[in-house]
Amino acid sequence: MRKKIVAGNWKMNTTLQEGVKLAEEVDNALKTVEPKCDVIVCVPFTHLASVNAVITNPQKLGLGAENCANHKSGAYTGEVSAPMVASTGAKYVILGHSERRQYYGETSETLREKVALALENGLTPIFCIGEVLEEREANKHFEVVKTQVSEGLFNLSADDFGKVILAYEPVWAIGTGKTATADQAEEIHAFIRSTIAEKYGNEVADNTSILYGGSCKPTNAAELFAKPDVDGGLIGGAALKCADFMGIVTAF
Ligand code: PGA
Numbered sequence: 314m315r316k317k318i319v320a321g322n323w324k325m326n327t328t329l330q331e332g333v334k335l336a337e338e339v340d341n342a343l344k345t346v347e348p349k350c351d352v353i354v355c356v357p358f359t360h361l362a363s364v365n366a367v368i369t370n371p372q373k374l375g376l377g378a379e380n381c382a383n384h385k386s387g388a389y390t391g392e393v394s395a396p397m398v399a400s401t402g403a404k405y406v407i408l409g410h411s412e413r414r415q416y417y418g419e420t421s422e423t424l425r426e427k428v429a430l431a432l433e434n435g436l437t438p439i440f441c442i443g444e445v446l447e448e449r450e451a452n453k454h455f456e457v458v459k460t461q462v463s464e465g466l467f468n469l470s471a472d473d474f475g476k477v478i479l480a481y482e483p484v485w486a487i488g489t490g491k492t493a494t495a496d497q498a499e500e501i502h503a504f505i506r507s508t509i510a511e512k513y514g515n516e517v518a519d520n521t522s523i524l525y526g527g528s529c530k531p532t533n534a535a536e537l538f539a540k541p542d543v544d545g546g547l548i549g550g551a552a553l554k555c556a557d558f559m560g561i562v563t564a565f
Pocket of ligand 1: 549
């Protein structure tokens, strides 16, 4: 059975001190609940080692980065490699977030390199896909996500593909307060799963966790997570307040 997952994406928010405090709060809150999902926080590079140090139960709270370089090491000033991320204790890495694709020109080719390096270093990629508003309005969203999944991931063996978590995040819903309806999410999640099944077969597709992201909040999480093909959420804004994040975690 595929895993249910709620992952926070802190983006470029919190100072180190604020981030450590937030992680402590989440870690603490998880002591008093038995979540029906895996819980992960993906934090800025600068915070990784310090946040790792305050996680008291890594079984209950996983740690991830928000990106990694497409090279292993060398003269790439300012970049952070997958081995560096792994050396902090992080186990996950968000790759291909729409903000990386849009503002930093990440292409499927670069993402294939990043995914390969993440997997080589024992990191689980949380691979993001999703259409922009014009594509949705032109009814091209199915085609767009199919291209993103196949170009970014379908070079992988079935075994390696099985290690990847997918996150469908319609760009028009990210940080806008405009959530996809549960039916819209289910429709495209089911389509993504059928695309995976065509390539790798039903068993791999059934075992792939596909998270929804985009203005997910405590008030709409339960409805989204109730859909059969929505396996959890990738949470931006609402991950920055412990109570909101926990409200989403306990929506399962
Ligand atoms: P949001 O961001 O929850 O603030 O919309 C989600 C994301 O970009 O991962």
